Amino acid sequence: MSKYFRIHSADIAYITQQPRGIFTAIGKLVDAKILSEEETAEYWKNREYFEKVLSVPPFYEQGNPEHATTWFKNTAEGNEIYKQMSFYREMAAKYGLQLYKTDCDQVPGEIIYEDDFQIAVKNIPADLNVVTEKL
Numbered sequence: 001m002s003k004y005f006r007i008h009s010a011d012i013a014y015i016t017q018q019p020r021g022i023f024t025a026i027g028k029l030v031d032a033k034i035l036s037e038e039e040t041a042e043y044w045k046n047r048e049y050f051e052k053v054l055s056v057p058p059f060y061e062q063g064n065p066e067h068a069t070t071w072f073k074n075t076a077e078g079n080e081i082y083k084q085m086s087f088y089r090e091m092a093a094k095y096g097l098q099l100y101k102t103d104c105d106q107v108p109g110e111i112i113y114e115d116d117f118q119i120a121v122k123n124i125p126a127d128l129n130v131v132t133e134k135l
Helices: 022-031 037-053 058-062 076-083 086-094
Strands: 004-012 019-021 069-073 100-104 110-114 118-122 130-134
Touching (some): 022 086, 037 086, 058 110
Antiparallel strands (some): 004 069, 004 100, 069 118, 100 130
16 A cells, blocks of 8 residues: 555646646636636635645745645545545546546655645655556
8 A cells, every 4th residue: 555645637737847736736727717606616615624624835835945746645634635625526527637646655755744644745756656547
């Protein structure tokens, strides 16, 4: 069983040069005004909830200067918070945004943040051994 996982799109994020995570990927659909008014309202409700429950790593306030990526921990807490992200998965499916899950058995870089649900890493090795599958 993997230790860490990411849920992401195929789009490469400008800042991290890594695949765009699920929160940002759905946020981009909102920014592009693709979601309906009701879905957009639901997005903001979900975002408020997750920002309360799932700490936003502090480096994001500075614009992510270390180009870090976040990975969920494959633990009861990490899996439970992922299970709660059904709205994000539903919006991706509805609007044709393919999501992927990448699993990793080792720490995927240098940890610069950690909480009960996730880690954030920088300096991801080019030869990191991961398994990626379509969701």
